[in-house]
Amino acid sequence: MDQSQSNGTFCSVLKLNTSGHVKPDAFLNKCVFVTGPGDAISLSENSPSSFPIAFRSRDDSALSPERLDLDRRGLEECPLLEGMGRLRLLNFQHNLITHIHNLSHLRHLAFLDLYDNHISQMSGISALASLRVLMLGKNRIQRICSLDNLTKLDVLDLHGNQISQIENLSHLSELRVLNLAGNCISRVDNLQGLDSLTEINLRRNCISTVTEVDQLPCLQRLFLSCNSITSFDELACLGESCSLYELTLDGNPVALETWYKQAALRCVLQLRQLDMKRVTEEERRMACVTARKEDEKKRESHKQAMHKEKRRLAIRNAALQWEGVRACLELPAQNGAKEEISPEASPAHSPAQTNGLALEPSPDELLEAGGVNLQSLSLSDSHLAELDGETLRLFGLGALEALERGWGVQTAGAVTVIAFRYIHFDAIVPTLPRIRVKFPNLSHLIFLETNVSRLPQLAALAQVRRLDQLTIHPEGNPVVSLSLWRSFLIYRLHHFNLHKINNLEVTMNDMISAERLFGTLGHIAATETPRCRLLVLLEESRKRQLQFLLEGRGRRAGLSPEELRDNGKLLGEGLSRALFNYPSRDCCNVGAESPEVKCGAVMEQYIQAQVQRTSDTNLKRESLHKLWPSMFMEMVRDCVLEMRDRPAFRQACLNRLSTQGK
Structure with missing residues (x-):
């Protein structure tokens, strides 16, 4: 094989379609692409599998046994890689591949690059248990799947696809970098289990809400530029993250607000870079002061809300108690019963x-x-x-x-x-x-x-x-x-x-x-x-x-x-x-006996006592009237008998007076 072949020129006759893509049926018995020193791909018309067959010379295989670069080869299928079980790096960038095949025997493969192809499904990679880096950017993938056995995955690049949901990643505990930029994701969630994740790229999606980021203990960089985030309320979980120090939010509606930078620093106090610009200590200090004031304001607002609710219940219960007292006193109700009574309603x-x-x-x-x-x-x-x-x-x-x-x-x-x-x-x-x-x-x-x-x-x-x-x-x-x-x-x-x-x-x-x-x-x-x-x-x-x-x-x-x-x-x-007076009354207990009743009871008792005294006096007078004649006769008789002996009577009187004088 001459030097021109090693520089990537064609070494045999082939036909190209109008788009420049290689047609398999255009190959003769053997059509060779020179891909590097000694690397070549051959296709036989009689091949039963109809897959391209990649082969390398013995010398070139010995020179680079773990790397194979098939970039820009117009491939529509993954070729059969005969005798290349030791591969660790495989590059299929800028081809026309629609499905991932013929890779299950590559047990040692650690780096697989399928960037810029036509792949719509992620099937065909589940057997690559040693894979550390998977590059599937700029394809047509709609769903994340087939990663169950790729537990050693360190980098996953799925940018520029048609993915609408983050899913099936919780088992990737060793994953450090996740690139989902340029997809159709509207919500950030399902991030549990990604304990080693340090960087997430979610630029150019449709994201309006971010959750569960605070459950990523190692996350340091989060890129959310060019999404649909309108409020920091949708980013509340970022404030709970202790490791995040780099964040991008430019291109979101929230970044157009005049207070945007201060609010971002209040949301994530430990930020070092915001929108690719370094955060100064003065900006951080001002953000801390503002954050404290905001927290105090929230606490006060919560306190006021609690007081308002207690106030509402107190007024409502006072109204219900009033209705009960009015019912007991048989007072006329006004405007009917109230379902919910308050000064505001x-x-x-x-x-x-x-x-x-x-x-x-x-x-x-x-x-x-x-x-x-x-x-x-x-x-x-x-x-x-x-x-x-x-x-x-x-x-x-x-x-x-x-x-x-x-x-x-x-x-x-x-x-x-x-x-x-x-x-x-x-x-x-x-x-x-x-x-x-x-x-x-x-x-x-x-x-x-x-x-x-x-x-x-x-x-x-x-x-x-x-x-x-x-x-x-x-x-x-x-x-x-x-x-x-x-x-x-x-x-x-x-x-x-x-x-x-x-x-x-x-x-x-x-x-x-x-x-x-x-x-x-x-x-x-x-x-x-x-x-x-x-x-x-x-x-x-x-x-x-x-x-x-x-x-x-x-x-x-x-x-x-x-x-x-x-x-x-x-x-x-x-x-x-x-004279038009309403006497002061001790009516604090409205349900008790009214003052009118008490006053009436006192008057009744007074009148009864007067009647009783009058009755007793009358009885005494009648008794005296009946007894008086006999009493009078006894009094006269006693006086006559006592005065019958005048000297003795005078001496008795003198003695009585002397005794009283002493």
Whole structure:
């Protein structure tokens, strides 16, 4: 064989098709390709297998017994490699091979390169147990398979194929490099068991989610350029990897964000290279600081989420407890039963209607939490007390305990609104005097589902003072359905100078109308009520003033009752208005016996005692009347007998007087 043959020229006649590929039927009895010093391929027309046959001279085989290079030979099939069982490296690059055949006898083969062929299936390599490097890039493979026996595999290159899923790799515990670039993979998973893997190339796929990377203990380099990753949430597992130090994400939508680099360094703190650029210590330090802040933010967010859930359950249980109390007291239900009750989920989304006028704000706006200064004061399974800026919200009976806590002067002074919900109004009444003292700047009270059902209950609000605005929502407060409730409230709380009731302005006409409706009634009550009764009804701070006035020392001569009533400086809220009173009651336990029942029982016992005393006195009088004649006769007889001996009687009297003197 001459030098031209050894340089790769054809040494016999052959025919080429129009594409330049070798046609097997174009060979004569022997067609030889010179592939290197002494390497040749021969095809016989009479070969029963119709496979090309590769052969080498004895000298050339001795010179390079472990390597065979059949690059760019136009091969459509793997040739029969007669007498080459010692091969360790076999190169079939840039051919037209469609199936892998005739390699099962190569027991020592460690490197197989089939790059740039037409292979569609990975069958035919399962017997190559010694294989360390498998190059199948730029083929037509659609599925990873036939690797069960290749446990010694160190490098697997499947780039440029049509693979859509990572699979059948978990047994390759010695695999270090995996190249799946340029495929159709959409999700990174099924990486368990690849304990030696140090590098994965997944460029130019369709990946949107990455998982299980943190289960690769030796992974150092991960290439994800030119995919479809839009958020670092899809890369969360990278933050759990302790060995990853090189990462590429360029060409993904997430890399277009202005905060991309900082976010990548926060995600993987130990990165040394990002998108083939070295990460500086300053960048790493800034990323660490940002990561700590992000962690604190997440913890705070989680804490807020937990508190929000506890708050929701507390309000829901308070609502259910309120419904139970209302059912026990046979109070009218409002708007039917609620499946899920919370200040954020009010039964009505539209503003409530009162006397044809829109009542704003709605319960959502009144009691909805969300201020930046939200502070939980008391939280349990059935009640909630929270301070949101200037608004104090109380849900459930137990929330009233928050009014007894130690309030700082500045904090209490900042409260201007108190909202009550799911608390019986009679339980709120005893706290009103304390509210007046504890919150000096209070200007607005809100009652929602508190069962304000009678006009006298509204009079209890006179204990608060200094109110500018009052909201009694129709939901859970039947008194709002009464036509005169607003007029009564204006008349009774005239000294408050209320500006708004249920968000409606209180006008001069409203005050005149209220005076006409209830003024005469109040005057009659003031003039006809007995003095002792007035002292009982009026609060202690007014008793001395009333006593002073009734004795005439506090009024000018000729001062009429009308002038006395109109003299606000003398009696503050006015005597006639004060008579419309709702006494303070200890109603903290709404389900217990009501104060009216207790008072009635006491009065009944008192009357019964008086009747009994009268009856006993009458019986004694009748008995005395019957016994008196005989008693009188005995008394006269005793006196006559005693005075019959006058000297003895006088001496006895003297002795008795002397004894008493001693």
